[in-house]
Amino acid sequence: MAPAGLFVRNARIHPTTSTGEALSDLAVDGDTIAAIAPAGALPPDGRPELDAAGCLLSPPLVDPHVHMDAVLTVGEPRYNESGTLIEGIFTWAERKPSLTHADVKARALEAIRWEVAQGTGLIRSHVDVCDPNLVALKALLELREEVRDIVDLRLIAFPQDGILSFPNGKELMREAMRLGCDVIGGIPHYEWTRDDGVEEVHFLFDLARETGAPIDLHCDETDDEQSRFLEVVAARTMRDGMEGRVVAGHTTAMGSYNDNYAFKLIQILRRAGVTIVANPLDNIVLQGRFDTYPKRRGMTRVKELDAAGINVACGHDSIMDPWYPLGRGSMLDALSMLVHVAQMTGRAELFRAYEMVTTNPARAAEVPWGVKEGLPANFVVFDCADEAEAVRLRPAARWVVRGGRIVAETEPARSVIHRAGSTTPVSFIKPGGAG
Ligand SMILES: [Zn+2]
Secondary structure, rough: OOOEEEEEEEEEOOHHHHHHOOEEEEEOHHHHHEEEEEEOOOOOOOEEEEEEOOOOOOOOOOEEEHHHHHHHOOOOOOEEEEHHHHHHHHHHHHHHHHHHHHHHHHHHHHHHHHHOOOOOEEEEEEEEOOOOHHHHHHHHHHHHEEEEOEEEEEEEEEEEOOOOOOHHHHHHHHHHHHOHHHHEEEOHHOOOOOHHHHHHHHHHHHHHHHHHHOOEEEEOOOOOOOOHHHHHHHHHHOOOOOOEEEEEOOOOOHHHOOOHHHHHHHHHHHHOOEEEOHHHHHHHHHHHOOOOOOOOOOOHHHHHHOOOOEEEEEOOOOOOOOOOOOOOOOOOHHHHHHHHOOOOOHHHHHHHHHHHHHHHHHHHOOOOOOOOOOOOOEEEEEEEOHHHHHHHHHOEEEEEEOOOEEEOOOOOEEEEOOOHHHHHHEEEOOOOOOO
16 A cells, blocks of 8 residues: 655755755655655645654665675674684684574564664665575575565675685576576685686676676775775776676775875776775774784775765675674764764765765665655655764664655654752753754
8 A cells, every 4th residue: 555645844855065954845645755845835735744843854874785694693603802804704604504594584684674773775785605505695585575665675696705716606606696686796805816806807797797787896805905906897897888887895905005006096997987885884993903003094095086086885884793793783873984084074075975875875776866856755854954963963863764654763862961959950952962
C-alpha cells in the first residue's frame, strides 16, 4: 500500500548554502516529493504533518564503503592488540571458518539498523568472497532483499585474500557475480607480487566487460609509496570507456607519494572519472604503524583530489571488527574524522565535506540523490540548522524517510544541570548547543 503522503513544515533544505536561511515546506505524495515551496505557501491538503522547526532536511546519508560481513565481530576469536591492518586480516581469517548464514545476517542487520537510524539510506558493502562456500555472500544477498523497505543495500564482491594469491580466486569472483553481486571489488596491492597486482586489475576490468557491472576496489591501502596500482586502474578505466563507473577505496599510499607523482596521478584520475573513497576512521588508526616520528596520517589526499574536480566520498569501512574496534554506524562520525584528518575545517570546506557522505557517493553509485520535486521521497531531518552543524554535532536524525514512509525516528538527547544550593535547578540544555 502506498504511504498516505507527508507534509514537512519549516525545513532548511539541503544545500543550505544556496537557499540561505529561508524555511521551506515539502509535500510528499506516495513515494515521491510532490512540491517544495517557501514556508506557508503550500496547503498540507490533509497529509500527516511534521514540523522540522528550522532543522536541516537533507538527502539521506550514503555509506559507500563498509564491510557488513565483518561487523560486530570484534574480539572473535581474539582482539587485534597490535591494531595493524595485517593483524586484522589474520584475525578475520581465524573468524571466517565459523561464519554461518544466520550469524552474518544477524550481525549485518543490527549494524544496518544503526546506520538507518542515523540517517543512512544507501549502503555499499564489500563482502569477502575468499571462501569456497561463499557463506557471507549468500547471507547478505538474502538480507539485501529483506531490508529493502528501510535501505538500499548494494554488495561488492571483495577478494580479501587476493585473487591470484588465493586458491580458485578468479572462479570465486565470477561465482559471486553470477550469484547476484552488484559490484566487482579488488585488492591489487595485497597480491604477492607487483605483477600479480597488475594482472588482478586487468582481470577486474575483463570481468566488468563480461558482466556489465561497475568496479569498486580497495587500492593501495598501505603506506608504501611504491604501491601504485591506481594508475593502472585509471588507465584501464579510460581504455575501456568506464569513466564514472569505477571507485577506488582507501588509496592511502597517496598520502606518501612524492608531490610530482601525486600531481601526475591526480590528472589521470580526473580524466578517468574515478571516484576516490576515503575511510578515515580505519585508516587513521591502521596506517603509520611502521613509523616512529614524524608519523604519517595515512589518508588519501582528500582536499587536493576534491580541488582537482575528482569525485571524493567518505566511507565508514568498519563497525566493531578486527580492523577497528570502535564505530557505531554513524556516517557523520566518519565525516567528522575526515574533516579533522584532511584539515577541512574552513567554513566552506565543512559544507563541501558534507557532499562526501551524500551526493558524491550517490553519484558514484549512479543513483539520483537530492531533495527536489519529482525525486523519490528519501530524506532525513537532522536536529541541526545546516550541514556544517551536522558535521560538528553529529545530531539525532529526527525522521528518516524512505519512499515517503518514516523508517526511523530519534528523540534528541537532553541534559539537566543540577546547581549547588538550588532546589529548582533544572536547566534543560542540549549538549553542544544549537538545533
Ligand atoms: Zn575496506
